[in-house]
Every structure is written in C-alpha cells, then in structure tokens.
Amino acid sequence: MNLLIQLESRINRLISRHEKGAVRAMRGVCTLASLLVINGYFGYLPFFRSPLMIVGLTIFCAMIPLSASSLVIMGILLLELFALSTQVALVGLGLFLVAFFVTNFYGAKHLHNIVFLPLAYPLQIPYALPMISALTGGVQEVAGIICGGILSYYFLLVRRNSALLMEGGKAASLPGLLMSNMFSNNLFYFYMVALMLMFMVTYTVRERAVHQSWRLAAGSGIVTEFLVMMVGYLLTGNRGRILSLFIVNVILFALGVILSFFIKNLDYSRVENVSFEDDEYYYYVTAVPKIRLTEEEKHIKRITKEADRGEAEQ
16 A cells, blocks of 8 residues: 555646646647547548648647547537538527526536537546546536537438538438437437436535545445446347446446545544634534655765775774
C-alpha cells in the first residue's frame, strides 16, 4: 500500500510541475478520439478525414479550453449532418441549442457532456461520463447527462437510417422516423434511466460521510447502471450485449478507483470530528486527512577520510 501511495504522490508532483502540458494533452486526446469517431461514424466530408486536418484540429483544440473545443467538435458534427441532409442537420442543431439552454439554465459546468457523451456511445463507453461528472461535479451536471443521452440516440438513429435521410430521399419522413425509432424504442428509456440513476447514485454515495465514499460511489453507480441495462437487454431481446456490458463496467470500475486514488486519496482511519462556533452558528465538521507520505531522508556518512586520518595519526 505504501508503494502505491508513494507512486501516487510522485505522479501528482510530476503532473503539478507540468500541469498545463498535462491538461493540453488530455484535451488533445479527447479531440483526436472525437474526430476519429466522427469519421468512422459519419465521414461524409472527406475534408475532415485528411490526416493533416485531424492533426491540425487536435493541436488547435489542445490549446483552447475544453468547452471551446467541444464547440469545435459540435460544429464538425453539424457540418457532417449538413452533408447528409439539411433537415437532419437542422434537427441536430435544434437539439444542441436546447441542450445548451437547459445546461446553462441549471448551471451545469461540464458542458462538454452534451458533445462527448454522444461520441462515447459508439465506443460503448457512454457511462464513463456520468460517473466522472458525478465524482468531480455537482448535482446540476445531470442536465448535461440527460441531454447528451438524447443526442447519442439521435445520432444512432441518423447512422442507422442514413440511406433514407439522404437528400432527394425520404427526408420528409424524419419526424415520423424519430417517433418510431427512438421514442418508441423501449431500450432508449432503459438507457436514459441507466444514465440518470448512475449519476444520481454515484453522486449521492460520494457525498455521504462513509469510509471509502469515492470508491463505494463508483462501484454502486456502476452496479446500478449494469442492473438497469441488463434488465433492458433481457426484456428487449438483446442478451448478446450483456457480456460486453459487463466487460465495459469492469473497465469503468477500474477507472473510478484510479480517479478516487489520485483525486481523493483519504485516510479514513484518522477521521476527526471538529466543532467550532461564531456569532451566529455552531459548526460540526468531519475532517478526513489526505494520505501523504513524507519523503524519506537519506543520510550519507563518508568514512573514507576518517579512516585515512586514523591511519596517518598512527
């Protein structure tokens, strides 16, 4: 355990010394993964499939805030939809505008969820975003999770029916197609419930004053999401997807443990209850110290000169 704590401390010190570079690298990885997903999921514009364009956009988005880079990715998504069908793109634009209005109305800070959650769906890891947001954000982030979940199913709908939505085809049937393929799809509701319950359970357990709350939060949220989706797969005849769901959830739990270890590594064996007061209130505070190992001091004693001096005196 001490070795893990020492490793965590060294990595944190390394990241703190190169914080700007680490943040830019994270934004660059998110942008690169998003561009690859867009090209694989849609790919209607060859311009954005150019390796030079991908590298240039990755570097550019790595230098700007994550919220701004998510806007760039959203713009590329809309351009891809316009290349497919004007009506499809207008509906997508309307959904994005509603999502931004809702998230801003409720004060959500993780605006990137409405863009990156739909792009995480083709990678089979959409549940990573509600877990991360619940561990690092406030309860208001659930608004972005709900909007991102709806957008992810909309893009899935567009992908599956791209041939019907091409210009000159049956684009006029888009409203009916939305109703019949998304809002009438029982698995869509299981998916939305799983996202919301995962977020709420993870956030609720994280806020409790219990031992290893962050690890328990990640585990309980993942179990809740797994049970909801497993029931959904069983009732909708998708039993073959349960195994992949289980594997993804194991990876998510490992990610949650890593996040809790590096962000909230607390020593619950030394919890202290503190109380104090001011002119208006009396406060009761539970203090949980962070685990920190002091650097081992090494003392080197040179005895060669002392031995030579003793021989000279003799």
